[in-house]
Amino acid sequence: MDRIEEIFKIKDVKPTAVRIVVLRYLLEQKKAQSLKDIEVGLDQSDRSSIFRTLKTFEDHKVIHSIEDGSGMTKYAVCVEGCNCDPEDLHYHFYCTSCEMTFCLLDHPIPLVNLPNNFKMAQANMVIKGLCDKCNQ
Amino acid sequence: MDRIEEIFKIKDVKPTAVRIVVLRYLLEQKKAQSLKDIEVGLDQSDRSSIFRTLKTFEDHKVIHSIEDGSGMTKYAVCVEGCNCDPEDLHYHFYCTSCEMTFCLLDHPIPLVNLPNNFKMAQANMVIKGLCDKCNQ
């Protein structure tokens, strides 16, 4: 069973035509993708179908979304075993020059001592600056 | 000299009618405000004027913006001495129940060891969950 089939099975998502091409596309990318990126990258699928696919994927923790401040939500495939719990979260890096957004997969976010009685459920942690390519 | 005059002077912003009411309004708030929040809170100033005022304030580090994932950028007045450098940044908390966004002023963000040659300039760190009021 290949990676894509496996993900659909583990995350309990029915594999459909659009879902398969979107997931395959996302798995090929090195940077997080916006809805527009995916639409352009696939060039035949409908935007609203991709949109609903992304919602489904996010609900089932196939992907996670990143608010990088660019105005477009970005999406990236979750790593194996990720359940999108606080301990699964990682930093993201947004390069203000090339406008790429990366998952810093080996940079888990630290536990933050919140004020009394505050309860953390998720987090969106984005570091902005210059990536290695742009920082010459 | 009161706080408002002082801020305009220190941050080198010319105090104009709209700027004065916007800054005064922001200083009164306990939670970060969206453009819409400010427009409603002031109820006579024009949205685009407020918008441009916020841009001016942000450029001059009078306020900082927060992308909390709600779809509306939020703004909060910087504390005295803040220069919006990495060491001045703090976590934010977005309550998914009451939809309020707070500055966690006494929670500075930690230094992150970025991959080789990456350079951090800014950050947008938002923790999401339930605030003390909503976490009953």
Add this chain to the structure above:
DNA sequence: AGCGATAGTGCAACCCGATTGCAAAGGTTA
């Protein structure tokens, strides 16, 4: 296989926060 129920897709329209063009109003300077 046949049939009704359910889920997914494509298209077009809409929503709404953000942004801009432009002319009027205000302020500054010589």
Add this chain to the structure above:
DNA sequence: TAACCTTTGCAATCGGGTTGCACTATCGCT
């Protein structure tokens, strides 16, 4: 005062995101 620059208000526009709806594919059952 006259020329100039800045700020403001209004209306229009942009663009990402979202939704209604009809059509199609798939599923569950007989």
